[in-house]
Amino acid sequence: MNNAINALKALVRKDITLFFSNRRSLIITIAAPILIAAFFGNLMSPKSTKLSKVPIAVVDLDRSPLSTKITTALAADTSLDVTTPPQAEATELVRNGKLRAMVVLPAGFGSNAPKALFSRGENKNLPQIDIHYDPSQSMVLGLVRGILSQHVMEAVSQSVFGGNGFNNLAIDDLRTEIAASSTRPELKRDLGAMFDSIAKVQTQMQDPTQTQTNSGDVSKSDAGKSGGGFSLSLPFKTEAIEVTSDLDKKYNGYAQSFAGMSVQFVLFMGIDFGIALLLARRMGLWKRFRAAPISRATLLGGSILSCTLIASFVMATVFAVAMAVFGVRVEGSMAGFLGLIVAFGFLTATFGLLIAAIGQTPEATRGLAILATLLMVMLGGAWIPSFLFPEWLQTVSLAVPTRWAIDGLAAMTWRGLGIEAALKPIAVMLGFSVLFGGVAIWRFDWEE
Amino acid sequence: MQNTRQTTATQSASGLIATNLGKRYGDRQVVSNVSIAVKPGEIVGLLGPNGAGKTTTVSMICGIVEPDSGSVVIDGMDSNDGFATKQRIGLVPQDLALYENLSALQNLELFGALYGLSGDLLKSRTVEALALVGLSDRAKDKPATFSGGMKRRLNIAISMVHDPDVLILDEPTVGIDPQSRNAIFDNLETLKARGKAIIYTTHYMEEAERLCDRIVIMDHGKVIASDSLANLYKQLPASQTLEIECDRMVDLAALRNVEGVKDAVLGATPNVAPDAEPQGNQTDANVVTQTTSNIKISLNDLSTDAAKVLVWLGVHGIRVNRISSGRANLESLFLTLTGRQLRD
Numbered sequence: 001m002n003n004a005i006n007a008l009k010a011l012v013r014k015d016i017t018l019f020f021s022n023r024r025s026l027i028i029t030i031a032a033p034i035l036i037a038a039f040f041g042n043l044m045s046p047k048s049t050k051l052s053k054v055p056i057a058v059v060d061l062d063r064s065p066l067s068t069k070i071t072t073a074l075a076a077d078t079s080l081d082v083t084t085p086p087q088a089e090a091t092e093l094v095r096n097g098k099l100r101a102m103v104v105l106p107a108g109f110g111s112n113a114p115k116a117l118f119s120r121g122e123n124k125n126l127p128q129i130d131i132h133y134d135p136s137q138s139m140v141l142g143l144v145r146g147i148l149s150q151h152v153m154e155a156v157s158q159s160v161f162g163g164n165g166f167n168n169l170a171i172d173d174l175r176t177e178i179a180a181s182s183t184r185p186e187l188k189r190d191l192g193a194m195f196d197s198i199a200k201v202q203t204q205m206q207d208p209t210q211t212q213t214n215s216g217d218v219s220k221s222d223a224g225k226s227g228g229g230f231s232l233s234l235p236f237k238t239e240a241i242e243v244t245s246d247l248d249k250k251y252n253g254y255a256q257s258f259a260g261m262s263v264q265f266v267l268f269m270g271i272d273f274g275i276a277l278l279l280a281r282r283m284g285l286w287k288r289f290r291a292a293p294i295s296r297a298t299l300l301g302g303s304i305l306s307c308t309l310i311a312s313f314v315m316a317t318v319f320a321v322a323m324a325v326f327g328v329r330v331e332g333s334m335a336g337f338l339g340l341i342v343a344f345g346f347l348t349a350t351f352g353l354l355i356a357a358i359g360q361t362p363e364a365t366r367g368l369a370i371l372a373t374l375l376m377v378m379l380g381g382a383w384i385p386s387f388l389f390p391e392w393l394q395t396v397s398l399a400v401p402t403r404w405a406i407d408g409l410a411a412m413t414w415r416g417l418g419i420e421a422a423l424k425p426i427a428v429m430l431g432f433s434v435l436f437g438g439v440a441i442w443r444f445d446w447e448e
Numbered sequence: 449m450q451n452t453r454q455t456t457a458t459q460s461a462s463g464l465i466a467t468n469l470g471k472r473y474g475d476r477q478v479v480s481n482v483s484i485a486v487k488p489g490e491i492v493g494l495l496g497p498n499g500a501g502k503t504t505t506v507s508m509i510c511g512i513v514e515p516d517s518g519s520v521v522i523d524g525m526d527s528n529d530g531f532a533t534k535q536r537i538g539l540v541p542q543d544l545a546l547y548e549n550l551s552a553l554q555n556l557e558l559f560g561a562l563y564g565l566s567g568d569l570l571k572s573r574t575v576e577a578l579a580l581v582g583l584s585d586r587a588k589d590k591p592a593t594f595s596g597g598m599k600r601r602l603n604i605a606i607s608m609v610h611d612p613d614v615l616i617l618d619e620p621t622v623g624i625d626p627q628s629r630n631a632i633f634d635n636l637e638t639l640k641a642r643g644k645a646i647i648y649t650t651h652y653m654e655e656a657e658r659l660c661d662r663i664v665i666m667d668h669g670k671v672i673a674s675d676s677l678a679n680l681y682k683q684l685p686a687s688q689t690l691e692i693e694c695d696r697m698v699d700l701a702a703l704r705n706v707e708g709v710k711d712a713v714l715g716a717t718p719n720v721a722p723d724a725e726p727q728g729n730q731t732d733a734n735v736v737t738q739t740t741s742n743i744k745i746s747l748n749d750l751s752t753d754a755a756k757v758l759v760w761l762g763v764h765g766i767r768v769n770r771i772s773s774g775r776a777n778l779e780s781l782f783l784t785l786t787g788r789q790l791r792d
Contacts, residue, residue, distance in 0.1 A: 003564040010561030014550065284541030287608070288647045291510040291539040293531030293560040 007294045011302030012309065019310050029269060031316050037254065039260035039381075041326060044253030047444040050332070053081035054140050057090035065108025071105070073151040078234035080147060094132055100140040101133040103148060115173065116159045140194050142256035160198070199378025213415050254326040260382030262318040263344065264404050266311045266376060270348035271369045273307045274355030278362040281446075290446070300353065300441065308342070315341045328414055337412040343429040344405045350436035357440035376402045385410075401432040462523050463487040463645040464614045467493075469499075470506050471517035478609045478756060479669045484516070486614065486645040491636065493660030493777065494649045497786075498707060501669035502649050509647070510539050519723055522614055536564060543618045544599050545606070548592040550584055552602050552627035555591070556609045563610035577605040580705075581635055592693035599626020615639060616647045621655065633659060653778040663778065667786050684776045684784055691715055695742040695768040698761070703745065706760045708753025715742035741769070750775065 020026060058074055060067045075082040085093065093099040129148065133141045138311040178191055280286045289299055319341075322328040329339045355372075359365025377383065377391075386394055397403045408425030411417040429432025471479040479501040481648040496502050507513035511527055511534045520527040527533040546555045556574040558720045565573055576586045581601035591599050600620060607615065617636075621629045636659060640646060652658055656663060663680055665673040666690050672678055679686075693715075703712045747753040750773055761768060 006564065006566055007562045011560050014547070014554075017554065018547065018549055058586075195596045284543030284545030285547075286561065287507070287512055287543075288539060288545040289562070290512040291534060291537065292559065293534040293564070294562055295705075327730050 003030070004298050005293065007292075007298050008302050008305065011299070012306040015303070015306030016285040016310065019306075029265065029314055030317050030321075033258070033261040033265035034321050035323065037258040037318070038255035038326065040261065041252075041254030043100040044257055044385075053144060054079060054101070055099050056084070056144055057083050057093065058086055058101060059087040059090055059104045059312040060084065061087070061107045063107050065154055066110035069155045069159075070151050074103070075156060076148065077147055077151070078228055081141065091132060097134055097136070099134070100137045101131055101144045101180035102133070103144065104130040106130075112216075113156045117156055118262035127148060138420075153327075178394050206251045231332040250326055252326070254322055255328045255407075256385055256410055257308060258319060258322040258326070258328055259379070259406045259413065260380075260385075262315045263380060263409075264373075264377040264382045264403050265318075266315050266344065266348050267351065267402070268370075269314060270307065271355060271366070271373060273349065273352035274359065274369065275362045275366060277303065277353070277356040277391055278359055278365060296446070300444070304349040304353060304437070306345075307352055312341050312345035312347040315344065328413055332412040332414030333417070333419035333422060334412075334421040336417075336426075337409070339426050340405065340408045340412060340422055340429075341421075343426045343433070347401055347405070347429045347433045347436070350433040350440060353440040353444070354436040357445070358442040376400055379403065381406045401429050404428045449566075457537045463490070463615075464647070465510070465521045466509050467519050467521075469505060469515045469517050469520070470705060471504050471508060471513060477669055478571060479508070479515075482511075482666070482671050484664055484671070484674075486669075486728075488613070488643040488645050488648055489640055490662065491640055491646040491648055491660045492646055493656035493663045495651075495653075495656060495782065496666035496667065500666040502666055503618065504669075506647070506649060507540075507665070510534070510537055510616060521697060535610070535697065535729060536613045538607035538610065540604050540607045540615070540617040540620050542622060544591075544603050546591055546599065546602055549590055550589050552578065552605075553587040553590050553595075553607055555602065559606050560609040565610060567589075567776055573609050573611060577609045578610075580638065581605040582631065589677055595628070597624045597631065600624050600628060600632060601635065604632065610638070612644070614639055614645045614647070615647075618649045619650070619651065621650070629655075634716050644717065656778055665782060665785060673781070680778075681746075681776055684781060688747045689774045690745045690754055690775065691772045691774070692743055692761070692768055694743065694761065695767040695769055696741060698741070698764075698766060701791070702764075703743070703757070703760065706756055708748050708756050710746040712743055712745045715744040724731070 056074075058071045060071050071082070071304065072083065077166040082092075083099075087102070088100065089105065094102050106127055106129065107273075109127045109129070116126045129152070131141065131144060131148070132357055133144070165296075167392075174194055175192065178188055280289075299419070301391040318340075323330075355365055355369045358368065379400040380386070381397065382402065386397055386403055386407065389397060403426040408422050411421040411425075466483070466484045469479055469482045470477070482505050484492065484494070484505070484577040494502050494505070504513060508518075520533060522533045522536045525532040526538070532764075539650075547558070550558065553574060556577055557570060559571055560570045565731065574587075575577065577583070578587050579603055581599060583605065584604055586594065591602055594602065604617070604620060607617075621632055624632075636646060636648070648656070648659055657677060660677070661690065662674065662676050666670055673683075700712045700714070703709060745757055747757070754773065758768065758771075
């Protein structure tokens with residue numbers, strides 16, 4: 001027993017000495033994940049993820065007060081960078097990718113839109129605003145459509161109820177239309193009353209003296225606004241609040257990217273470990289090890305232990321740099337964080353051993369192992385956070401151990417969760433490790 | 449297992465005794481009934497062409513490959529008894545089996561630890577092993593900075609660090625210069641003098657002839673010859689020869705009756721006289737009446753029998769114009785035994 005432990009220690013010492021003696025490899029092993037994680041972290045950080053102003057064109061074919069008001073409102077929006085070139089030029093700019101979208105307000109929009117507000121859906125004069133967009137920037141379409149809807153509704157509502165730029169013709173048309181319809185008499189009566197009220201409001205809005213008398217509070221708060229000091233607006237406002245461990249703690253995009261990249265590059269190290277075993281099997285060193293009075297368990301155990309230690313060291317070092325330079329913090333459980341690192345180190349070692357067991361030759365194994373690793377890190381969310389995956393893929397990726405590693409590290413860093421959030425990922429990774437190790441030992445060919 | 453233990457109990461002789469080793473891979477019988485015994489202080493050469501089964505045999509002796517049949521006993525201990533025999537064997541693989549980026553000392557410490565050495569004992573053994581191969585002054589240097597010969601010597605030192613009783617060397621001098629080869633030979637002779645039982649696998653006949661007390665020749669997974677060099681040579685029809693150019697014709701039949709002469713045949717005939725054409729079946733070696741002065745004589749022992757031949761020629765008034773001697777070698781022995789060159 002003492003001899004076995006003595007041999008195990010010697011094997012581990014050897015691997016660690018060899019790892020640190022190759023300084024070039026050491027630097028690359030640690031620097032590569034840091035550099036790439038820094039890049040992705042910068043892209044994913046909150047400052048960077050705030051969209052820059054979206055460049056769009058507004059083509060106003062109506063030139064009405066209402067369309068002008070909408071154009072002005074769009075130009076004032078902080079999310080948009082609005083220009084108003086001619087339609088042909090704007091189309092060309094969208095096609096060239098210089099603009100993300102072009103909004104075309106059609107002729108007659110100013111008169112038709114207010115009427116359409118009270119239409120019953122079958123209005124043939126329903127105005128249509130065309131949004132021409134760059135198909136490569138389709139994500140912008142939703143943003144433009146949302147902002148456009150907001151400003152159009154605001155302007156049209158104000159026009160209808162505020163009496164600005166809109167006259168009683170629209171309501172008169174509606175009265176006539178309803179009177180001629182087969183609507184029930186009591187409903188016709190109610191609609192007529194509503195139109196009377198609207199007309200009354202419009203009259204009051206056009207005469208500020210009446211407004212002051214009848215609704216002093218409103219006019220006071222909205223003094224100075226057009227239409228006699230009253231206007232309609234969105235009935236709510238929003239405020240975005242990050243949900244992390246503490247309201248004072250902000251999301252750090254680097255925490256996510258460092259988790260992903262450290263997982264990726266440590267797994268690559270696992271491939272090297274497996275291929276080194278295959279290479280050793282070809283060489284006299286393997287014969288020397290096999291000829292020595294040590295068991296197979298000691299021989300493979302030494303390799304697994306040293307790889308676990310080295311992988312854990314690399315991951316811890318990468319995160320240490322992330323903490324020192326990029327402000328990543330273990331907001332959750334430090335014990336859980338360390339447990340995840342060691343568990344992933346063990347997973348890496350058994351993964352490498354599995355590669356050595358399945359691969360017949362180093363040459364044949366390398367390509368396959370890299371493909372398998374890239375799939376694992378991709379599905380694990382190392383490149384794109386898994387919460388951005390489609391729902392089915394999020395479910396599928398739970399079968400990939402790297403997903404648990406990355407989610408666990410995210411939980412212990414920026415999410416700031418307790419150790420209980422680390423236990424399940426650790427257990428899953430250990431389970432995969434046992435599976436990998438078991439298959440590897442079962443399949444390992446001891447002779448070249 | 450019980451049979452094995454009985455065998456162990458009865459085979460109390462020291463050294464290595466491998467008996468009836470057999471190994472099959474699929475349908476191919478790689479090694480069949482191979483037996484090798486090496487006594488302490490003896491070097492046994494294991495020869496054979498590629499694919500003869502040498503490496504598999506060595507691997508079975510070292511415990512790297514499990515034999516399908518047979519046993520390996522070292523100093524009375526059976527290879528099935530745990531790691532006892534492995535502990536007593538030092539293997540020098542043909543490939544350099546060392547870490548280029550660990551120092552010579554670290555290499556020795558690593559493999560010493562695998563053999564259960566630690567502390568002061570490990571330190572003293574590493575010092576001894578390095579001294580044996582003349583690398584004491586390079587202990588802290590990495591093999592990456594060594595010459596090929598120095599690496600080979602370190603390769604041997606690593607296998608010696610645990611002071612094994614049996615040393616197995618698989619072509620340890622491949623690709624090194626004559627000076628380093630001689631240094632290794634000196635090391636091996638030192639180890640032999642210390643009582644190590646050594647198996648030496650090689651392709652180089654001159655190495656086997658110089659170093660080995662006995663030779664085991666393998667072909668197609670079987671031992672086809674195993675004996676001392678002298679006895680193996682005796683199996684050859686012409687292991688030691690004299691070539692003599694005489695000033696006249698010699699009666700070969702009479703010459704064959706001289707003591708120590710195994711055979712006498714015609715040699716090259718550069719100056720055969722036209723009127724001396726052999727008649728009938730004169731080319732038959734048993735009845736030939738020589739027509740030339742060049743003859744080739746096979747002797748039992750060159751050192752003692754050559755003089756008898758020269759005396760016989762003198763008695764018969766035959767003058768010797770030129771004489772040369774030759775010895776058969778392992779190449780010719782192997783050729784005789786297998787009909788193939790060793791490196792086929």
